[in-house]
Amino acid sequence: MREQNNEILTAKIDLEKIRSDFPILKRIVNGKPIIYFDNAATTQRPQQVIDAVKNFYEKMNANIHRAVHTLSYEATIAYEEAHKKVAKFINAKSWREIIFTRNATEAVNLVAYAWGLQNLNEGDEILVTIMEHHSNIVPWQFLKKLKGINLKFVDITDEGYLKVEEFEKLITEKTKLVGVVHASNVLGTINPVKEITQIAKSKGSYVLIDGAQSTPHIKVDVQDIGCDFFVASGHKMLGPTGIGFLYARREILEEMNPFLYGGDMISTVTIEGATWNELPWKFEAGTPNVAGGIGLGAAIDYLQNIGMNKVFEHEKELLNYAFEKMTEIPDIEIYGPRKDRLGVISFNIKGIHPHDVAGVLDQDGIAVRSGNHCTQPLLARLGVENTVRASFYIYNTFDEIDKFIEALKKAVKIFKR
Known part of the structure; x- marks a missing residue:
């Protein structure tokens, strides 16, 4: 059965070829081949991304926008091309609507x-959801303290879906921004962001979508969604760490003040003042992460060569198989819905601490996450402090899930004898 299932996956994507592209999958951990199920935290990098970063440092390492020599010209073109790849990947109107940041967290903070x-004044409201990552809560709590705004939350159902009807009730004429996670990093729930955006826009509110979990796994179209802001992290989609992006509608970016001030984000400087550079450089002060941007472009090339529909279908096959096999584990509780979700499974085994489960799995070379996953309000809503989380991606297999199940059963034997 295991071989047959892996053949099904291979028929949809070239799984053997994909796995051969990731050097880290050859690693041995605690005497076992690594099984990497911590993809919601960060993904691994294919050789193509590693080579793109290496090629930059070996052949064109120079600062951008600051010189006419060949290396600077080549680096500038490659870095700008990376912006264009991101814009095409999420269907932005213009590559000038793409601002490179360190990650999705910095992108939210930029907004x-x-x-x-x-734009916010005392008494204004921001509406987010209880399933948000801390990155889409804490910046607004900062503005609550600083500006006296009100922060409100949309709840979830017991199944793990957003209560969409609450957006209609909670958005008022004072609501200036609605922030929604596209897909939960704990529950895996894929939220109906287009519908939510339409509700918010009909009431005059701006919309920010946290796409850190969705962008690596499903096809994203910001124009179809209709949002004003969209953020994502490169390291969760096969790219380097230290690179992410903010998409924002051009007319909004033109009106906004810069986030950081200094070199490259200016057009002119005199002792009296300064004027700002054109987009997107207005929001990319100083020397940027050129290598990271180029690496992110290579990651996008890699995903597009596979096809995002195939990425998602592969993940769904793994998810369904994992759900089926995990029912064999006694006293297991899985959080979140069974459909309309990504390949992220958060769970607990009654009587065993999540860190103990993760420790046993690590002994067999299986990497999972245990903890609160930067979503403490959500876990409080679920009535738990921590969970174990297994998350899948394009290089994972049924065979790895079988070994994961065997290790979970071993954890039960160890801690429940």
């Missing part, structure tokens, strides 16, 4: 500082 400080 909070550059848009929020300029």
Whole structure:
């Protein structure tokens, strides 16, 4: 059965070829081949991304926008091309609507500082959901303290779906921004962001979508969604760490003040003042992560060569198989819905601490996450403090899930004898 299942996956994507592209999958951990199920935290990098970063440092390492020599010209073109790849990947109108940041967290903070400080006043409201990552809660709590705004939350059902009807009730004429996670990093739930955006826009509110979990796994179209802001992290989609992006509608970016001030984000500087550079450089002060941007472009090339529909279908096959096999584990509780979700499974085994489960899995070379996953309000809503989380991606197999199940059964034997 195991071989047959892996053949099914291979028929849809070239699984053997994909796995051969990831050097880290050859690693031995505690005497066992690594099984990497911590993809919601960060994904591994294919050789193509590693080579793109290496090629930059070996052949064109130079600062961008600052010189006419060949290396600087080549680096500038490659870095700008990476912006264009991101824009095409999420179907932005223009590559000038793509701002490179360190990660999705910094992108949300950019909106909070550059848009929020300029546009929010005491009594204004921001509406987010209880399933948000801390990155889409804490910046607004900062503005709550600083500006006296009100922060409100949309609840979830016991199954793990957003209560979409609450958006209609909670959005008022004072609601200036609605922030929604596209897909939960704990529950796996894929939220109906287009519908939510339409509700918010009909009431005059801006919309920010946290796409850190969705962008690596499903096809994203920001124009179809209709949102004003969209954020993502490169390291969760096969790219390097230290690179992410903010998409924002051009007219909003033109009106916003810069986030950081200094080199390259200016057009002119005199002793009296300064004027700002054109987009997107207005929001990319100083020397950027050129290598990271180029690496992110290579990651996008890799995903597009596979096809995002195939990425998602592969993940769904793994998810369904894992659900089926995990029912064999006694006293297991899985959180979140059984459909309309990504390949992320958060769970607990009654009587065993999540860190103990993760420790036993690590002894067999299986990497999972245990903890609160930067979603403490959500876990409080679920009535738990921590969970174990297994998350799948394009290089994972049924065979790895079988070994994962065997290790879980071993954990039960160890801690429940």
